[in-house]
Amino acid sequence: MSRQKIRLGFIGSGYMGQLAHMTNYLNLPEECDIVALAEPRPGLAQSVSTRYAIPHVFGSHEELLASGLVDAVVASQPYTRHSILIPDILRAGIPVLTEKPVTLSVAAGEKLVKLGQELGSLHMVGYHKRSDPAMEYAKRIVDEWKQSGEFGKLRYIRITMPPGDWTAATDAPIGTSEPGIAGLLEPLPAEFSEANGRKYDAFVNYYIHQVNAIRFLLGESYKVTYADRSEALFVGESESGICVTLEMAPYTTSIEWHEGILVAFEQGFIKVDLPAPLVRQQSGQVTVMRDNGKDMPSYTTPVMPNVSAMRNQARNFLAAVRGERPAPCSAPEALEDLKLARDYIRLLEAYQ
Structure with a gap:
């Protein structure tokens, strides 16, 4: 076009x-x-x-x-x-x-x-989140390091996202007192009990963003290998053996949003801190640590544009x-997120 x-x-x-x-x-x-x-x-x-x-x-x-x-x-x-x-x-x-x-x-x-x-x-x-300028920047650095090998191998990706104020106290939309139009809705997956089906629904509603972001930064597929009994930790391993973790609810915040991503290489890391989803005119923040053993170790914090992920x-x-x-x-790639969510709930079922 x-x-x-x-x-x-x-x-x-x-x-x-x-x-x-x-x-x-x-x-x-x-x-x-x-x-x-x-x-x-x-x-x-x-x-x-x-x-x-x-x-x-x-x-x-x-x-x-x-x-x-x-x-x-x-x-x-x-x-x-x-x-x-x-x-x-x-x-x-x-x-x-x-x-x-x-x-x-x-x-x-x-x-x-x-x-x-x-x-x-x-x-x-x-x-x-893939469209946040900070994430786009981090992805470029990750791919460059993987290609050059200057900072060693990619070793680990961790995302921490406790529940918080995802709206960032944004303005209210235009509302209505009119009832919604009745229509068909997709039922919970038949393979799960009612309780586990609702647990699965809650997971894909809240944490599927992070499941997707892990694969975005990895640049390859991964599988779920462990789910803890407290339902705070999701652990996986990529096709090439890279460990990934998602910390879902180590704590909660009432008026803040704490979403952090760490991509660790052998001799450096890229750290991204993301704002609440409905924040306007603000992207995430990136910190890059380099220590290749030859040059002076350094930390850089590039200035991101005043553009939100939703606008981008x-x-x-x-x-x-x-x-x-x-x-x-x-859509084909997004389907992989649902498979990971399904496998995560299956692991939790093993404890029941």
């Missing part, structure tokens, strides 16, 4: 639709126009379309897809609706961005990925729609 403006449609205008996505695309006027909204709640549709100057409003996603008005859509829907809603978008041949995870269950994800591959449709999954994700989606570069995370 040429560099012309992309005509963007939104399917849904709830909390994440407005605060994580709509505001960011609205602030990229040289790259896109939000031209259509599908929202079945008429009062909310009217308020949101007025606030964001969206000229065309539809009561259903089917009407929006059939209108011919859009080049791409952002479908900010609960992931339990992805397997029901997204096939219609893929069949329409319209590129789509959804939130994570790709679906709820592995089985549903496999069907959705297969359909997308058969149709050749772009489905970008919104792992926005919007740019990355538009670039993928134009065919300028691949999406940061496509």
